[in-house]
Amino acid sequence: MRVISSLLLASLLLLLLLLPSIEMKRPAKGRGLKGARHKLRRERVKGVGRHSRSGRSKIAAPDCSEFTESRDIYVDCQERRLTSIPTSQTWSKPPKHLLLTRNRIKVLREGAFFGYESLISLDLQQNQISLVEEGAFEGLTHLTTLLLQHNRLTTLSEETLIPMPNLGYLRLYDNPWNCLCQMDSLIRTVQVPSNRNLGNHARCAEPIRLKGMKLKQVDPEILCLTEVPTGIPEDVVHIDLSYNSISHLKPRDFLGAKSLRTLNISNNNMEHMDTASLSGLLHLLALDLSDNKLHSVQYGVLEDLYFLSVLKLEGNPWVCDYSIHYMVYWLRLHPGVKHSGLLCHAPLEHVGESVEEYVHSYNRECPKDRQRSRTDPDETDPELWNTPMEVQGELEEELEPSHLRVPQKYQIIRLS
Structure with missing residues (x-):
C-alpha cells in the first residue's frame, strides 16, 4: 500500500509539473481564427480591382470607389496620389462621372481618356497639371462639365476643346495664365456670348500689362x-x-x-x-x-x-x-x-x-552633269592643247563657281 501510494503521489506531482507547458503549447482558438480572417481579408483587399469580369489585368489605383446615384455611375478617385489617368478597363461599368480631385497629375497626354466615351462630367481640379496635349480629350463627345481650376496651366488652345462639342461648363480659374499669342484662340472662344459658362473668373498672370485681367475682358487683338x-x-x-x-x-x-x-x-x-x-x-x-x-x-x-x-x-x-x-x-x-x-x-x-x-x-x-571621264581622248591628245577649243575650255573653267573647281x-x- 505504501508503495502504491508513493507511486500515485509521484504521478500526481509529475502531472502538475507538466500541466503549464501543455497549456502554453495549446493553440488559442480566438487568436488563430482572427488571424485567419485577417489574412483572408488582406488577400481579398489585394485582389480588389485587379481583374475585371472578363478576367483581364488592370492598371489603376485599386482603392477608387464606384457607386450609383440617380442611375448614374460615379467613380471616386479623389486624393489617391494618382499621377496619371486610370485606364477605362479598371471599372466594372463605364462611368458617367469621374472624380480625380486632389491628385498628383501633371500632364494630360494625347488619348488620356480613351474608353471614357460615356463621361458627362470630369473633375480634375487641385492637381498639378501644367500641360494638356492636343487630343487629350479626344472621344469625350458627351462631356458637359470640365473642371480644371486650381492647377498650373499657363496656356490652352481652342483645338484642345474641339472634341467636346457639348461642353457647357468649363472652370479655369486659379491657373497662372500667360496671356500671349498662344492664348488667342482660347480667349476668343470664352468670349463668344453663347459660351457664358466657359472660363468665368479666370485671369491673366502674365504679362505684367495684363496681370489680373479676366480672360473674358482681354482684347485678343493685342495678344499677337x-x-x-x-x-x-x-x-x-x-x-x-x-x-x-x-x-x-x-x-x-x-x-x-x-x-x-x-x-x-x-x-x-x-x-x-x-x-x-x-x-x-x-x-x-x-x-x-x-x-x-x-x-x-x-x-x-x-x-x-x-x-x-x-x-x-x-x-x-x-x-x-x-x-x-x-x-x-x-x-x-x-x-x-x-x-x-x-x-x-x-x-x-x-x-x-x-x-x-x-x-x-x-x-x-562634283555634280554628275559636270563630271568627265578620265579616258576621254580629248584630254590626253597633245595636238589639241593650246587650240581655240582648249583656250575656250580654260576660260570656262575660270568662270566656273569656286565650289566646282579643283581645291x-x-x-x-x-x-x-
Whole structure:
C-alpha cells in the first residue's frame, strides 16, 4: 500500500509539473481564427480591382470607389496620389462621372481618356497639371462639365476643346495664365456670348500689362505682335518676342537697341530676315530663332553679331540647297558660337542630314552633269592643247563657281 501510494503521489506531482507547458503549447482558438480572417481579408483587399469580369489585368489605383446615384455611375478617385489617368478597363461599368480631385497629375497626354466615351462630367481640379496635349480629350463627345481650376496651366488652345462639342461648363480659374499669342484662340472662344459658362473668373498672370485681367475682358487683338515694336530703348538688354506672329524682320528693326544681350524670336511665323535686320546688335550674346518657318538665312544677316555665343535654330524647315551655304560658312568663321538644330528638312534625299555635312559633301563631290571621264581622248591628245577649243575650255573653267573647281592649297572666303 505504501508503495502504491508513493507511486500515485509521484504521478500526481509529475502531472502538475507538466500541466503549464501543455497549456502554453495549446493553440488559442480566438487568436488563430482572427488571424485567419485577417489574412483572408488582406488577400481579398489585394485582389480588389485587379481583374475585371472578363478576367483581364488592370492598371489603376485599386482603392477608387464606384457607386450609383440617380442611375448614374460615379467613380471616386479623389486624393489617391494618382499621377496619371486610370485606364477605362479598371471599372466594372463605364462611368458617367469621374472624380480625380486632389491628385498628383501633371500632364494630360494625347488619348488620356480613351474608353471614357460615356463621361458627362470630369473633375480634375487641385492637381498639378501644367500641360494638356492636343487630343487629350479626344472621344469625350458627351462631356458637359470640365473642371480644371486650381492647377498650373499657363496656356490652352481652342483645338484642345474641339472634341467636346457639348461642353457647357468649363472652370479655369486659379491657373497662372500667360496671356500671349498662344492664348488667342482660347480667349476668343470664352468670349463668344453663347459660351457664358466657359472660363468665368479666370485671369491673366502674365504679362505684367495684363496681370489680373479676366480672360473674358482681354482684347485678343493685342495678344499677337505681327512686327517688331518701334522705339525700343537703348538700355534694354533682354527682348522676348516669342509666341507672336512676326513673319518678317525688316532692316533696322533693332537699330536702337545698342545694349541688347539676348534676343528671343522663337515660335513665330518667321519666313524671311532682311540683310540688315540685325544691324547694330554688336553686343548680342544669344539669339533664338527656333520654331519658325525659315528655309535659309540671307547673306549678310549675321555680320554685326561679333560676340554671339549661342544660336538656336531648331524647329525650322531648313532647305539644303546653295542658299544655306552662307549660314555654314559664317559658323565656320565663328567657331565659338554654340549652335543647335541645323538639320535638313528638304529636299527629300537630304531629310534629317546635318546641314554642315550636306555642305561638306556638296563641296567634296562634283555634280554628275559636270563630271568627265578620265579616258576621254580629248584630254590626253597633245595636238589639241593650246587650240581655240582648249583656250575656250580654260576660260570656262575660270568662270566656273569656286565650289566646282579643283581645291587649292589655300582658300580665302570673303563674307563681308
